[in-house]
Amino acid sequence: AEVITGCKAAGTFAVTYDDGPSILTSGLLDYLDEVKVKATFFINGNNRKNGDTGNPMLTIYELADVVRRAYNSGHQICSHTWAHTDLITVSEQEVVYEMTRLNYAFSKVLGKVPTCMRPPYGDTDGPSRKILYKMGYTVVNWNVDPVDWNPVNSIDEMYQEYVDQTGSTSPQVGKFISLNHDVWNTTADFRPESYPRTIPLAKRSIDYLLGRGWRVVNLAECLQSQPFYREPNPSDSKCGTKACV
Structure with a gap:
């Protein structure tokens, strides 16, 4: 198995969002509803690195309604580890722990467990991939990066990355x-105090893609697959702060 970086279906564009859920996600879902676009969310259980964003850090349990809403709206939910841990820096046991702790949360929040995942920072190596494949995951990275994770960049610069990285590819054949x-x-800030005075990248990029004629789809459609979920099973065990029961 290999790490997937692009769609399989020609003319599809999967827009994916990592590191949530956050207090911004529900406003993003409102916008996606409005433009009838299905996206993909690579979700953490408890991402303490989000302190950099200036917004409160909330867990998947605190934002369970938002995660359920995204799932029920037809967006693909995928795993991004419990704590946004770089999987090439930890032991094999810790890789299993990071995935299992989040699987348990998904089993409680959604009653389903995603079988798609993205490793934080896009980082995997032979040993971590072996574990992920054994656990049944499809591992998905990306081939378009607007560098929106770097707060030094302006929305104009991020938007320009979309144009530069995809603009010369025909929307009939590209696979992004x-x-x-x-x-x-x-x-993703659609809160009334900033929007529509400031148009966030999510809207600017998706409006641009739709305007060019791309089919903006969720990950399952982009990979010509059934939705990436399975039923919970006994391996999705409850985990403490260090290990799973």
Whole structure:
């Protein structure tokens, strides 16, 4: 098995959002509903690195309604580890722990467990991939990166990355997966105090893609697959702060 970086279906564009859920996600879902676009969310259980964004850090349990809403709306939910841990820096046991702790949360929040995942930072190596494949995951990175995770970049610069990286490809044949983050205000702030005065990257990029004639789809459609979920099973065990029961 290999790490997937692009769609399989010609003319599809999967817009993906990492590191949530966050307090911005529900506003992003409102916008996606409005334009009738299905996206993909690579979700963490408890991402303490989101402190950089200036927004409160909330867990998957605290934002369970938002995760359920995204799932029920037809967006693909995928795993991004419990704590946004770089999987090439930890032991094999810790890789299993990071995935299992989040699987348990998904089993409680959704009653389903995603079988798609993205490793934080896009980082995997032979040993971590072996574990992920054994656990049944499809591992998905990206081939379009607007660098929206770097707060130094303006929305104009991020938007220009979309244009530069995809603009010369025909929307009839291209096969793109873009990396975005629904935790940064520049990407996903649809709150009335900033929007529509400031148009976030999510709207600018998707409006641009739709205007060019792309089919903007969720990951399952982009990979010509059934939705990436399975039923919970006994391996999705409850985990403490260090290990799973």
